[in-house]
Amino acid sequence: MVRDARDAAGARVGLDIGATKILGVVVAADGTVLAQARETTVAGPDGVLASAGAVLERLAAAAGGSLPAVIGVGVPGIVDRAAGAVKHAVNLGLDGDWFPLAARIGARAGDLRQPGAGAARVTLENDLNAATWGAHVLSGADDLAYVSLGTGLAAGFVLDGVLRRGAHGAAGEIGHVPVDPAGELCSCGQKGCLELVASGSAVTAAWPSPDLPAAEALFAAASAGDPAAVAARDRFVHGVADAVRMLGLTVDPAVIILGGGVANLGAPLRDAVAATLRTQAATSPFLASLDLASRLRLVPQGMPVGALGAAMIGDAG
Structure with missing residues (x-):
């Protein structure tokens, strides 16, 4: 943790979902990493959601008990950003039809926000594109x-x-x-x-x-x-x-x-x-x-x- 995640205005959450681990961060609006959490990935729709949920719980605790409203998710496979869905993520066990990952994570994140804080906004992106944008943020x-x-x-x-x-x-x-x-x-x-x-x-x-x-x-x-x-x-x-x-x-x-x-x-x-x-x-x-x-x-x-x-x-x- 770079500084107290509870004090950051405009904080956001990022999840990097991989075949072996899910790494989550809370970052400030300028990209400063405030908190991190990591869990082993359990394959399959229920397993991925459970693993991601465990990461979100730890990040919520680091952010003072409530998740920020903005959440981005990087995931392997073919991503429909508009629908918030993924398919052909074979290593995650999401190899069937389109899986509405953004909506499912949004529902879990909603349970970790303060009453009246509103729903979380979840953006789904291919993991390579997410990492590329991260390299852009880091390098300037x-x-x-x-x-x-x-x-x-x-x-x-x-x-x-x-x-x-x-x-x-x-x-x-x-x-x-x-x-x-x-x-x-x-x-x-x-x-x-x-x-x-x-x-x-x-x-x-x-x-x-x-x-x-x-x-x-x-x-x-x-x-x-x-x-x-x-x-x-x-x-x-x-x-x-x-x-x-x-x-x-x-x-x-x-x-x-x-x-x-x-x-x-x-x-x-x-x-x-x-x-x-x-x-x-x-x-x-x-x-x-x-x-x-x-x-x-x-x-x-x-x-x-x-x-x-x-x-x-x-x-x-």
Whole structure:
């Protein structure tokens, strides 16, 4: 908690609903995080609602016993923002017809508001878009690409201060750009997709670790000189650099922010990707002129960018 959540005017709530955990925050109107709460996600409609409800209860306690009126929710899957519904959130067990998640969370939140305070207003957003908006709030950049290195690989965009969702909600699905026609079959049905190389799942497959996060174990082993680890790390880093180069050549954002679970590696990841970008540009005056390496940023470690973005997503339009 940064300061007392009970004293913040214009406070908002953000929920980042993932397959393993739900992270909630109370933030001030300027995006300052005031309180956080976390619960393990229980799959299925009832389980997700129970888990989210437990987070809301803890946030209400931190806010003096009553939730703020504005709640944003980031959730994986296909989101109908107008209807407040989600489908194809397979990892959450919400893989049937449209599920009215916003209304259900709103009803639960209503029980946690002071009598006469009115109903909570719940906005539903795709989780990547929410995290992208959170990166925008944190960085202050109005022209950025956010690269999510999580289980998969995807990018989000804020261009001229506007969140770009895409005509069909598919903007930034760079993980499913095929880069190796002879590569493995991807879950999307194509072969050789970029996320088979540049994602948390790719790192786990290449370097499983029972004790540490796979990316941390891989980079540590590579730093210790293990030849197999060096090869696996370099393959992953080159894949991430290819993703950054793709974004630079298609969208040309002023800032490219690395986030997601793998980005918890911090500076070693950013520095390795930047070095690879410089190597790629060494033989191309055109690439060198773009100086993609200098545009790289990291989400600050420990910052709940998805939940923060969900709380502030109403400002994205």
